[in-house]
Amino acid sequence: xxxxxxxxxxxxxxxxxxxxxxxxxxxxxxxxxxxxxxxxxxxxxxxxxxxxxxxxxxxxxxxxxxxxxxxxxxxxxxxxxxxxxxxxxxxxxxxxxxxxxxxxxxxxxxxxxxxxxxxxxxxxxxxxxxxxxxxxxxxxxxxxxxxxxxxxxxxxxxxxxxxxxxxxxxxxxxxxxxxxxxxxxxxxxxxxxxxxxxxxxxxxxxxxxxxxxxxxxxxxxxxxxxxxxxxxxxxxxxxxxxxxxxxxxxxxxxxxxxxxxxxx
Amino acid sequence: xxxxxxxxxxxxxxxxxxxxxxxxxxxxxxxxxxxxxxxxxxxxxxxxxxxxxxxxxxxxxxxxxxxxxxxxxxxxxxxxxxxxxxxxxxxxxxxxxxxxxxxxxxxxxxxxxxxxxxxxxxxxxxxxxxxxxxxxxxxxxxxxxxxxxxxxxxxxxxxxxxxxxxxxxxxxxxxxxxxxxxxxxxxxxxxxxxxxxxxxxxxxxxxxxxxxxxxxxxxxxxxxxxxxxxxxxxxxxxxxxxxxxxxxxxxxxxxxxxxxxxxxxxxxxxxxxxxxxxxxxxxxxxxxxxxxxxxxxxxxxxx
Numbered sequence: 116x117x118x119x120x121x122x123x124x125x126x127x128x129x130x131x132x133x134x135x136x137x138x139x140x141x142x143x144x145x146x147x148x149x150x151x152x153x154x155x156x157x158x159x160x161x162x163x164x165x166x167x168x169x170x171x172x173x174x175x176x177x178x179x180x181x182x183x184x185x186x187x188x189x190x191x192x193x194x195x196x197x198x199x200x201x202x203x204x205x206x207x208x209x210x211x212x213x214x215x216x217x218x219x220x221x222x223x224x225x226x227x228x229x230x231x232x233x234x235x236x237x238x239x240x241x242x243x244x245x246x247x248x249x250x251x252x253x254x255x256x257x258x259x260x261x262x263x264x265x266x267x268x269x270x271x272x273x274x275x276x277x278x279x280x281x282x283x284x285x286x287x288x289x290x291x292x293x294x295x296x297x298x299x300x301x302x303x304x305x306x307x308x309x310x311x312x313x314x315x316x317x318x319x320x321x322x323x324x325x326x327x328x329x330x331x332x333x334x335x336x337x338x339x340x341x342x343x344x345x346x347x348x349x350x351x352x353x354x355x356x357x358x359x360x361x362x363x364x365x366x367x368x369x370x371x372x373x374x375x376x377x378x379x
Numbered sequence: 380x381x382x383x384x385x386x387x388x389x390x391x392x393x394x395x396x397x398x399x400x401x402x403x404x405x406x407x408x409x410x411x412x413x414x415x416x417x418x419x420x421x422x423x424x425x426x427x428x429x430x431x432x433x434x435x436x437x438x439x440x441x442x443x444x445x446x447x448x449x450x451x452x453x454x455x456x457x458x459x460x461x462x463x464x465x466x467x468x469x470x471x472x473x474x475x476x477x478x479x480x481x482x483x484x485x486x487x488x489x490x491x492x493x494x495x496x497x498x499x500x501x502x503x504x505x506x507x508x509x510x511x512x513x514x515x516x517x518x519x520x521x522x523x524x525x526x527x528x529x530x531x532x533x534x535x536x537x538x539x540x541x542x543x544x545x546x547x548x549x550x551x552x553x554x555x556x557x558x559x560x561x562x563x564x565x566x567x568x569x570x571x572x573x574x575x576x577x578x579x580x581x582x583x584x585x586x587x588x589x590x591x592x593x594x595x596x597x598x599x600x601x602x603x604x605x606x607x608x609x610x611x612x613x614x615x616x617x618x619x620x621x622x623x624x625x626x627x628x629x630x631x632x633x634x635x636x637x638x639x640x641x642x643x644x645x646x647x648x649x650x651x652x653x654x655x656x657x658x659x660x661x662x663x664x665x666x667x668x669x670x671x672x673x674x675x676x677x678x679x680x681x682x
Contacts, residue, residue, distance in 0.1 A: 135485035215468035
């Protein structure tokens with residue numbers, strides 16, 4: 116006879132499991148926040164300053180915006196992408212393969228999808244916050260945002276959630292950490308350049324515009340600009356839907372691949 | 380009525396490619412006992428451990444842990460069990476206390492009890508003084524103590540210890556044995572894999588011997604010794620031709636032998652007749668051990 120079990124119906128996501136994953140992240144963040152924050156905030160700010168002033172001296176107005184305002188809003192998406200995707204890739208890879216942290220967590224009452232959800236939510240939250248940094252810098256250079264600017268962290272969060280999951284998926288596909296070079300050069304760089312960040316995509320050839328429409332980051336850039344300069348409800352709803360569909364797809368592939376890697 | 384079972388494993392198999400890591404395993408662990416899972420590297424011990432937490436899914440067979448079918452109700456089982464992995468997976472950048480409190484959270488220790496649980500774990504691992512030390516600064520022995528304390532922070536009913544003392548020096552090993560023995564005395568059910576014979580002999584109520592993914596013997600250490608190796612062994616030293624001669628003499632008289640480093644051990648030495656003893660010459664008597672059992676059963680060395 117085996118021990119009487121006390122079975123309680125469990126939810127698909129157990130709050131306690133999710134909280135445990137987030138507390139782990141928060142505890143590590145308290146230790147590492149200076150370096151994490153520095154790289155996530157300073158890099159996009161450098162882009163903003165370099166492009167804003169470099170190109171800003173050649174082009175003063177673009178699509179009706181001052182160029183520095185155009186870039187200041189565009190670089191928000193860059194900050195979100197870098198924070199979410201790089202954390203998703205490197206942090207997840209290191210914790211899974213070098214530190215075996217995830218093995219320890221899955222031996223506790225945490226399942227793979229809860230682990231992935233917790234990690235992605237945390238990265239998305241950081242992306243939402245760090246995404247505001249370039250905007251603050253731009254305000255220092257004369258950007259005057261409208262009231263809907265308060266939505267920017269939310270836009271950053273939704274976008275960041277999708278890209279964090281994409282990064283986690285990538286971390287479960289690559290055979291070694293060096294392989295991220297292919298992903299960074301071949302995927303991340305085109306994504307952040309062809310998103311209307313530094314130049315509007317309507318100047319691109321027709322096919323490239325079509326491709327840009329498939330880039331989730333383009334929709335993030337549009338949403339951020341509209342939040343800052345004035346919302347366009349119909350178009351913005353569509354942009355939001357694209358970002359959510361992207362996140363949903365990435366959720367499916369990231370969880371499936373991580374489960375394959377963690378459970379044998 | 381039979382004792383309550385903390386773990387039941389029925390006809391479980393798991394392969395990786397061509398390798399049959401676990402090949403038709405049947406095993407029970409009664410509540411409140413310590414089972415030593417003994418076998419050389421690659422015998423299937425770690426795979427068996429991983430299947431109990433559903434970190435590895437068997438190809439076939441049935442497993443229950445604390446009454447829960449695995450993997451279907453694995454999470455309910457994991458709430459009540461503690462796992463100490465073979466590989467150190469502590470967060471080395473965090474302090475000792477942070478490592479424990481994160482896992483107190485993951486193991487769902489209620490908020491009001493968390494602080495006390497962490498303090499108790501610190502005391503148990505004798506790391507109270509080092510609570511605020513970064514984990515990477517700890518010695519190997521301290522890290523292993525922390526790893527064990529982390530798996531016990533929620534006072535689990537069942538503990539899985541995967542090679543708890545592998546790679547540690549003898550003194551640290553003894554400290555950990557005391558810790559594990561304390562758990563056992565407190566009534567915690569323990570499944571401990573090891574390839575150290577002495578560890579199993581000292582700590583385990585029952586020993587399950589695995590080889591090539593199969594269970595080849597199971598019972599209390601004394602019973603296994605009695606059944607397979609007798610009470611004592613006689614060790615004979617000498618140059619290689621002499622060792623060959625001892626083996627031949629013993630074998631012809633129906634005694635099992637095995638090479639023990641530079642010597643030959645003749646098992647069941649208590650039954651050696653005087654005539655054979657005269658022919659063999661002077662040997663050193665020692666108590667039989669589980670390694671003798673293992674070699675008799677498998678023909679291979681355990682460690």
